[in-house]
Amino acid sequence: MRFSATVSVRLRGGIADPEGATIERALSALGIDAVHNVRAGRSFLFEVEASSLEEATSIAEDLAGRLLANPVMEDHDVKVEAK
């Protein structure tokens, strides 16, 4: 079976995020004052061939933890669903 996976990666909470902070500073130029605590990150979308949702999730988790995110400075979330 084919599953679709989304892995979101962002800097860990305690680590300064200059990109997020710069985006947040730019918001006032757009007249948006209601938005706070912007954190920048990235998403990876891919498909996984597996026999169950559990297996697909475990493959995606493994990929996220070993390659897509650097656990020294980043957190990640994994979302997997049947296609």
Added chain:
Amino acid sequence: MTKAAVVVFPGSNCEHDAVSGLEVAGATATLVWHTEQDLSGFDLVVLPGGFAHGDYLRPGALARISPVMDAVSAFALRGGPVVGVCNGFQVLTEAGLLPGALQKNNHLSFNCEDSMLIVANDRSSLTRGVAKGTRLSIPINHFSGSYVCDDETLQRLQDHDQVVLRYEVNPNGSLDDIAGVCNEAGNVVGLMPHPERACSNLLGSTDGLVLLRALVEASVFA
């Protein structure tokens, strides 16, 4: 004569400067493509600066799974001197051969300038015999040079004398002004500044040779 391997990843761009600097420091240096799996016969290994594998994903993240990295790890495990300069430092942290990580500069600007460094440790393969407190003018050239690690790791680095170089004026938000660190044994070193670009008076400084000569000498004892 000391034999140095300078590893070339697709996207490395400081390998020829590294070869030239190592030769001025008294070694013979050979370029080694990243698919090489055998580093026996070399006395020291340098991972040069650049943008290995385009710096895609994160600087160093893809380079650390290049075939050569198993040989680099084995070489380091045997106590051989391994030095990562700039992108090479990023590769060594991604490979887990050095603690911590390099994050984007805190001001999000690319740093390209001379930096004044202070030698913080005199036992690493890059600073053995160089007095602590020695000031060295060596250029930096990076976007992701801000050293980060958790509090526990920082404490361990300080307790075990693993901070090799500090910036006199912090250019990028690096924790504890860190410009370079080593592993606990001291044979694996990573630094953001480029000693190979400070090996000639014509280029403004020969302070890089202080480090490269120490490295070439360290490899004799390894």
